[in-house]
Amino acid sequence: MNAREVVQGEAAAYAESVRDAEKVTVGIVTPLTTPGDPVAGTLTVRGAILGAEYVREHGGLGAGRQFDFVIRDDQETVALDGGTMPRSAVGALAKVAIVDQVIAALGPWHLRYTDEVAELAERLGLPLFVENAHPSVTAKRRRTVFRTFTSLxxxxxxxxxxxxxxxxxxxxxxxxxxxxxxxxxxxxxxxxxxxxxxxxxxxxxxxxxxxxxxxxxxxxxxxxxxxxxxxxxxxxxxxxxxxxxxxxxxxxxxxxxxxxxxxxxxxxxxxxxxxxxxxxxxxxTQFSPNWPGLTPMGTWFAQRYLDRYGTTPPDTALNAFTDITIIAQALRSAPRIGRDELIEALESGTFDTWRGPVSFERGATHWHHSPPPAVLQQxxxxxxxxxxxxxxxxxxxxxxxxxxxxxxx
Missing domain, CATH: 3.40.50.2300 (Response regulator)
Structure with a gap:
C-alpha cells in the first residue's frame, strides 16, 4: 500500500472507535505522495491520530465530543497544476476549510508553499498549525497561524x-x-x-x-x-x-x-x-523516551507509538501529537466550538505538553510560536x-x- 492508503486505513480505524460521538473535525494537509515527502506526511497523520486517541482516553473534548479528521494529500493535483506544489497545497487547504468546514488544520510540511497556505488560512479565518521549520511564517504576525516546532x-x-x-x-x-x-x-x-x-x-x-x-x-x-x-x-x-x-x-x-x-x-x-x-x-529537541523532563503525556505518547509501530517516534509525529492535544485543551476552555473562539482560547491559554506548559505569546521574537529548546544530536x-x-x-x-x-x- 502507498502512504495515502496506509494513513486512510489508520484514520478509519480511529474513526470507528468514536463512531457514536459528536465530532469536531480537524483537517490534515500533508504530503502523502511524491514529489512531496510521503514519509513526513505519514508521520504527521500518525502523530495526530495518537493525539486524538490521547484526548479520547482523557475525557474527550467535553459534552461527549471527539475528534474526527479529514486528510488531504497536498500533492494530489501537482501534475494537473503544471508540476507546482503551491497550487496543489493551497487547493487542498481550501477544500478542508470551505467544503469540509474543519475547525482547524495541521500542515504544511514543505517550506516551498508554507506562505501561500498560511495566507489562505488567514483569509479564511482558519486556525493553522504549521508543521515545518519555515524561518518567518509566524513572524508575519498572522492571527490564525500557530507553531510548536523549531524553525530554521x-x-x-x-x-x-x-x-x-x-x-x-x-x-x-x-x-x-x-x-x-x-x-x-x-x-x-x-x-x-x-x-x-x-x-x-x-x-x-x-x-x-x-x-x-x-x-x-x-x-x-x-x-x-x-x-x-x-x-x-x-x-x-x-x-x-x-x-x-x-x-x-x-x-x-x-x-x-x-x-x-x-x-x-x-x-x-x-x-x-x-x-x-x-x-x-x-x-x-530533547525529546526521548528516556529524557528525565518528559511529562506523563509524553510518556504516554512514546509508549503508544512504540506499541503501535514498533519504533520510537521521531519528532515529526511528536509535533502533530502536540498540536492536536493543544487544540483539544483550547476547545475545552472555549465558550463554544468555533474558529474564532478557538483562536481566542489558543492566545489566552496555557497548555500541557510532552515538555511542560506551552503558551502562545504575541511578542517581537515569537508570535504564536512556542518552540522547544533546540539541541544538537549525533x-x-x-x-x-x-x-x-x-x-x-x-x-x-x-x-x-x-x-x-x-x-x-
Whole structure:
C-alpha cells in the first residue's frame, strides 16, 4: 500500500472507535505522495491520530465530543497544476476549510508553499498549525497561524555556535534550490557575516528536481578543503549527499552537519546509509523516551507509538501529537466550538505538553510560536534511534561528548 492508503486505513480505524460521538473535525494537509515527502506526511497523520486517541482516553473534548479528521494529500493535483506544489497545497487547504468546514488544520510540511497556505488560512479565518521549520511564517504576525516546532531561525545559529566552538573555520555548504535549501543557505550566510571573520564560506547550490549525481559539487567543496560540510539536501538528495560524499572520500574525513532532523527517521536512515551515516550532527529537541523532563503525556505518547509501530517516534509525529492535544485543551476552555473562539482560547491559554506548559505569546521574537529548546544530536553507533541518540550540544544539555569523525573523540 502507498502512504495515502496506509494513513486512510489508520484514520478509519480511529474513526470507528468514536463512531457514536459528536465530532469536531480537524483537517490534515500533508504530503502523502511524491514529489512531496510521503514519509513526513505519514508521520504527521500518525502523530495526530495518537493525539486524538490521547484526548479520547482523557475525557474527550467535553459534552461527549471527539475528534474526527479529514486528510488531504497536498500533492494530489501537482501534475494537473503544471508540476507546482503551491497550487496543489493551497487547493487542498481550501477544500478542508470551505467544503469540509474543519475547525482547524495541521500542515504544511514543505517550506516551498508554507506562505501561500498560511495566507489562505488567514483569509479564511482558519486556525493553522504549521508543521515545518519555515524561518518567518509566524513572524508575519498572522492571527490564525500557530507553531510548536523549531524553525530554521533557531537551528542555524545553534549549528554555527557549535562550529565555532569546535574550531571549524571553513564551512562548505551544499544546498537544494528549494525554499528550504535557499532559506537555510541564506541564514548560514547571514550568521557567517554576523560572526565577523570567524568563518569562511563556500556554498554550492544544485537543482533538487533534476539532480541525480552530486559528486561534481561535492568534489568542488572537497578541493576547497572545508573543516565541516553542511548538508542542505531535502527529500532524496539528503541521503544522496551522504552516500556520494562517502564515495569520493569527503566522508568520513570531514565532519558533516544538517539543518533538520531527518536522521531521526532511523529505520530509513540506517537502511539507506549504513556506516556512512555515522557522526552526522543535526538540530532536534530533547525529546526521548528516556529524557528525565518528559511529562506523563509524553510518556504516554512514546509508549503508544512504540506499541503501535514498533519504533520510537521521531519528532515529526511528536509535533502533530502536540498540536492536536493543544487544540483539544483550547476547545475545552472555549465558550463554544468555533474558529474564532478557538483562536481566542489558543492566545489566552496555557497548555500541557510532552515538555511542560506551552503558551502562545504575541511578542517581537515569537508570535504564536512556542518552540522547544533546540539541541544538537549525533549518531555515534549504527542503528541508534531517538531513544539512544546522544545530545552533544549545548554543553548544559549534552548527554555525551561530540565524536569527531576520523579520530573518535
Amino acid at each position: 531561525a533557531e537551528r542555524i545559529p545553534l549549528l554555527l555556535r557549535f562550529a565555532a566552538e569546535q574550531g571549524f573555520k571553513r564551512i562548505g555548504v551544499i544546498h537544494a534550490n528549494t525554499v528550504f535549501g535557499e532559506s537555510a543557505a541564506g541564514l548560514i550566510a547571514a550568521e557567517v557575516e554576523r560572526a565577523g571573520g570567524t568563518f569562511e564560506l563556500y556554498s554550492v547550490p544544485f537543482d533538487q528536481e533534476s539532480t541525480t549525481d552530486l559528486r561534481p559539487e561535492l568534489e568542488a567543496i572537497q578541493r576547497w578543503q572545508p573543516d565541516v560540510v553542511i548538508n542542505v539536501g531535502v527529500v532524496r538528495t539528503n541521503h544522496l549527499i551522504v552516500k556520494q560524499a562517502a564515495e569520493i572520500g569527503l566522508l568520513p574525513a570531514t565532519p558533516m552537519m544538517a539543518p533538520f532532523q531527518w536522521p531521526l527517521r532511523a529505520t530509513d536512515y540506517w537502511a539507506n546509509l549504513g556506516e556512512s551515516g555515522l557522526h552526522l550532527v543535526w538540530p532536534a 549518531y555515534q553507533q549504527v542503528d541508534q534511534d531517538v531513544s539512544t541518540v546522544p545530545v552533544v550540544y549545548p554543553p548544559e544539555m549534552s548527554t555525551a561528548g561530540y565524536v569527531r569523525p576520523g579520530n573518535g573523540t
